[in-house]
Amino acid sequence: MSFLQKxxxxxxxxxxxxxxxxxxxxxxxxxxxFLLTPGNKTKKAPHVRDSVDLKRVxxxxxxxxxxxxxxxxxxxxxxxxxxxxxxxxxxGCLGLGAWKVLPIIFVAYAAGxxxxxxFAVVRKHEINEGFLVTGILYALVLPPTIPxxxxxxxxxFGVVIGKEIFGxxxxxxxxxxxxARAFLFFAYPAQMSGDAVWAAVDGFTQATPLAVVAAAPKxxxxxxxxxxxxxxxxxxxxxxxxxxxxxxxxxxxxFGLVFLLVTRVASWRIIAGCxxxxxxxxxxxxxxxxxxxxAFFSLPAHWHxxxxxxxxxxxxxxTDPVSSSATDTGRWIYGFLxxxxxxLIRMVNPAYPEGVMLAILFMNVFAPLIDHFVVQxxxxxxxxxxxxx
Amino acid sequence: MSNFRIRKGKNIKLKGxxxxxxxxxxxxxxxxxxxxxxxxxxxxxxxxxxxxVKVGSPILIDKDVEGLKVVSPASGKVAEINRxxxxxxxxxxxxxxGNQESESFQKFTKDSIATQSREDITNHLLNAGLWPIIRxxxxxxxxxxxxxxxxxFVHAMNTEPLAPDLDFILENSFCDFQAGLxxxxxxxxxxxxxxxxxxxxxxxxTEAKNVQTHRFAxxxxxxxxxxxxxxxxxxxKGDFVWYVEVQDVLRIAAxxxxxQYPVERLAAVTGEGVKNAVYVRTHVxxxxxxxxxxxxxxxxxCISGSILTGKDIGAKxxxxxxDAQVTIIPEGGKRELxxxxxxxxxxxxxxxxxASAFLPGHQVSLDTDTxxxxxxxVVNNVYDSLNTLEILPYFLLKAVISENxxxxxxxxxxxCDEEDFALCxxxxxxxxxxxxxxxQGLEMIEKEG
Numbered sequence: 001m002s003f004l005q006k007x008x009x010x011x012x013x014x015x016x017x018x019x020x021x022x023x024x025x026x027x028x029x030x031x032x033x034f035l036l037t038p039g040n041k042t043k044k045a046p047h048v049r050d051s052v053d054l055k056r057v058x059x060x061x062x063x064x065x066x067x068x069x070x071x072x073x074x075x076x077x078x079x080x081x082x083x084x085x086x087x088x089x090x091x092g093c094l095g096l097g098a099w100k101v102l103p104i105i106f107v108a109y110a111a112g113x114x115x116x117x118x119f120a121v122v123r124k125h126e127i128n129e130g131f132l133v134t135g136i137l138y139a140l141v142l143p144p145t146i147p148x149x150x151x152x153x154x155x156x157f158g159v160v161i162g163k164e165i166f167g168x169x170x171x172x173x174x175x176x177x178x179x180a181r182a183f184l185f186f187a188y189p190a191q192m193s194g195d196a197v198w199a200a201v202d203g204f205t206q207a208t209p210l211a212v213v214a215a216a217p218k219x220x221x222x223x224x225x226x227x228x229x230x231x232x233x234x235x236x237x238x239x240x241x242x243x244x245x246x247x248x249x250x251x252x253x254x255f256g257l258v259f260l261l262v263t264r265v266a267s268w269r270i271i272a273g274c275x276x277x278x279x280x281x282x283x284x285x286x287x288x289x290x291x292x293x294x295a296f297f298s299l300p301a302h303w304h305x306x307x308x309x310x311x312x313x314x315x316x317x318x319t320d321p322v323s324s325s326a327t328d329t330g331r332w333i334y335g336f337l338x339x340x341x342x343x344l345i346r347m348v349n350p351a352y353p354e355g356v357m358l359a360i361l362f363m364n365v366f367a368p369l370i371d372h373f374v375v376q377x378x379x380x381x382x383x384x385x386x387x388x389x
Numbered sequence: 390m391s392n393f394r395i396r397k398g399k400n401i402k403l404k405g406x407x408x409x410x411x412x413x414x415x416x417x418x419x420x421x422x423x424x425x426x427x428x429x430x431x432x433x434x435x436x437x438x439x440x441x442v443k444v445g446s447p448i449l450i451d452k453d454v455e456g457l458k459v460v461s462p463a464s465g466k467v468a469e470i471n472r473x474x475x476x477x478x479x480x481x482x483x484x485x486x487g488n489q490e491s492e493s494f495q496k497f498t499k500d501s502i503a504t505q506s507r508e509d510i511t512n513h514l515l516n517a518g519l520w521p522i523i524r525x526x527x528x529x530x531x532x533x534x535x536x537x538x539x540x541x542f543v544h545a546m547n548t549e550p551l552a553p554d555l556d557f558i559l560e561n562s563f564c565d566f567q568a569g570l571x572x573x574x575x576x577x578x579x580x581x582x583x584x585x586x587x588x589x590x591x592x593x594x595t596e597a598k599n600v601q602t603h604r605f606a607x608x609x610x611x612x613x614x615x616x617x618x619x620x621x622x623x624x625x626k627g628d629f630v631w632y633v634e635v636q637d638v639l640r641i642a643a644x645x646x647x648x649q650y651p652v653e654r655l656a657a658v659t660g661e662g663v664k665n666a667v668y669v670r671t672h673v674x675x676x677x678x679x680x681x682x683x684x685x686x687x688x689x690x691c692i693s694g695s696i697l698t699g700k701d702i703g704a705k706x707x708x709x710x711x712d713a714q715v716t717i718i719p720e721g722g723k724r725e726l727x728x729x730x731x732x733x734x735x736x737x738x739x740x741x742x743x744a745s746a747f748l749p750g751h752q753v754s755l756d757t758d759t760x761x762x763x764x765x766x767v768v769n770n771v772y773d774s775l776n777t778l779e780i781l782p783y784f785l786l787k788a789v790i791s792e793n794x795x796x797x798x799x800x801x802x803x804x805c806d807e808e809d810f811a812l813c814x815x816x817x818x819x820x821x822x823x824x825x826x827x828x829q830g831l832e833m834i835e836k837e838g
Contacts (some may be wrong), residue, residue: 002724004726033762035726035727037724037725037758038724038759038761039723039724039725039758040758040762041721041757042757044825045692045694045696045700045811045824046697046698046811046812046824047690047692047696047697047699047701047718048718048757049760049761049820050739050740050760050815051736051737051743052738052743052760052761052816053728053729053761053764053819053820054761054764054768055729056761057740057742057818059729059730126762128767168765169767170765170766262741264741321768321769322769371784375781375784378780378781378801379799379800381779382623382625385625
């Protein structure tokens with residue numbers, strides 16, 4: 001028995017039934033299994049189990065997010081230096097960015113973790129690793145200027161209302177990170193959108209690429225409007241643009257995508273569905289483009305994909321297995337409709353040029369309905385076979 | 390003949406396959422009858438400790454079904470009657486006297502089988518105590534005698550890890566097998582379906598007559614009887630079908646042709662914990678220790694059956710009634726530092742989250758560790774590719790958990806058994822006992838009638 005195991009055994013006694021810390025057993029379990037694999041044995045058939053567990057799956061999502069975290073930190077610093085007119089240095093940007101972003105991540109984990117642990121203690125279940133993902137996803141879709149108290153309020157809403165009141169992990173209908181983000185958006189619109197929220201410098205405003213296109217005159221060509229505002233495809237793709245912390249860089253999201261697809265942690269059907277839906281819908285609009293149509297009509301699909309939160313949303317948010325469709329056919333439909341809705345919201349709703357968050361939440365609500373039809377088809381086939389015998 | 394190619398499922402290539410070599414095991418000192426091996430049996434003891442029995446003497450009599458009994462595989466004395474919780478009967482151990490003196494039953498020739506009525510054949514099987522080898526779906530319990538099933542399936546393909554090679558077992562038994570099939574044909578107005586592997590070579594299988602032969606190709610659980618039924622003649626509400634294992638067809642033949650209760654069992658002794666992984670010729674209800682020939686069992690788990698569906702019987706246990714396989718694997722339970730982070734070149738997984746998943750496949754060594762703790766079901770896309778039936782396991786689970794019998798039936802629970810979901814349980818990152826939940830659902834439906 002290793003040193004760690006001995007220590008763990010010693011501490012476990014404090015958390016056993018009838019001991020003073022009994023109520024806090026979930027804390028012990030979380031820490032203990034974080035350090036050492038649980039070492040449980042199967043009790044009946046099947047006598048063997050796959051090496052993978054939920055902890056590893058969840059940690060893999062967090063690993064996939066590392067490029068986004070780094071780019072988010074760098075870009076937050078970069079936008080500040082840009083606003084102040086400073087010269088850019090890699091370390092300078094990372095330092096400034098970390099100063100802004102790390103507290104947000106910390107508060108998101110601390111406040112959300114508090115609720116997660118509270119419910120675990122009260123409802124007597126383990127602390128679920130899913131929170132590691134929710135916490136970081138939530139932090140990455142916030143603007144870097146957000147006040148920290150709002151970070152805490154938002155994630156509290158997301159965890160409690162978005163997840164725990166439905167019965168906790170695995171039971172929620174909506175993606176908790178997006179629920180938290182949507183709550184902040186509607187509760188504190190001034191701090192969550194508009195031109196002033198993207199760089200942490202007072203009095204400095206800059207429109208996001210989506211806002212630039214939304215504000216363009218009718219009939220204008222979207223790409224030239226963007227070029228006039230100083231946005232090149234390369235900048236938008238790499239992520240040197242104002243926006244939420246983690247979602248500006250489509251390039252960083254692509255790294256995450258490759259990792260998630262190679263390890264098969266995320267459903268490729270959903271991601272492919274999102275991309276297809278977005279392409280199809282933006283093509284429909286570009287075919288109907290005229291002198292009187294919105295500038296958005298002329299925005300090609302590959303621009304849609306790198307702008308705003310689409311790449312981040314499609315890869316990390318839409319693929320949450322709990323709140324998405326649970327059938328293969330359903331996953332295609334669910335993804336496709338998210339893509340369609342993203343374009344639709346971006347174009348038709350001038351007040352809110354970013355459609356990804358609402359599109360995914362909307363489809364979260366409809367995922368069970370999509371599944372219902374797929375399941376009914378399966379049931380029907382069985383009935384037909386039974387009658388045809 | 391029809392062919393089915395199943396694209397879903399997955400094989401676990403476990404270390405310790407049995408060599409194609411038969412070792413004869415002499416009659417052990419003890420043989421056991423274990424009431425819990427017989428699903429659906431309501432056993433009443435027909436013997437007490439000290440009674441002298443012959444091969445074929447009744448040991449257990451069913452309380453409800455007239456004529457249904459389980460008989461002794463040995464002649465000798467009843468040595469122990471073991472009970473467990475709530476006085477449930479665990480085992481009746483018979484001390485063998487070495488003579489194997491047998492009750493004698495009527496003998497038939499191959500031709501005279503054909504002239505027998507269904508009633509006579511049923512009574513003969515019941516009387517000789519061989520009826521329990523016929524099981525029915527739904528619910529996988531002993532078939533109800535004198536019923537007319539819509540079909541009988543002969544389970545002549547097995548894709549479980551290290552499962553015995555049926556071609557090897559059937560070598561030199563062509564004649565007998567056909568006689569067994571002829572008996573089964575008498576028991577139904579429907580068809581007898583012989584479901585064999587695509588690459589089955591044994592003539593007993595490939596040249597069988599009076600049956601519908603179906604060839605299946607695919608990974609586990611393609612070899613499960615549920616898969617065969619699902620594609621050939623599915624079980625719907627109100628239907629029932631019967632199924633029989635290959636070796637039990639041989640035993641039927643032996644009973645009819647030789648007039649004695651057949652006790653021989655060919656079993657594969659497998660797993661990396663075994664010194665000599667070979668086939669053994671032994672007896673029904675043999676103690677596992679007699680089959681292992683000096684293997685060291687410290688820190689090992691003795692399983693009657695396969696790693697996916699077998700039962701942990703311990704080093705002193707007995708082979709289960711329907712099993713033709715023993716698997717010995719090491720126990721797990723070692724705690725590892727930061728297991729969620731290690732690259733895992735030697736960690737076996739169906740997922741792609743360990744380095745081993747990207748290395749060329751080879752035979753794997755598995756222990757009984759769960760590799761994780763129980764969690765809520767979060768990842769719901771692992772089950773679909775591991776079940777060969779056209780059902781939706783995730784939704785079926787939900788229906789059972791919410792005790793919605795109507796939905797569970799509509800989603801096809803009557804076509805399944807616990808064993809069909811062993812791979813789902815294996816692969817679930819939340820360590821959900823998928824098969825166990827399905828069994829609960831089936832029990833619930835059976836109870837409600």
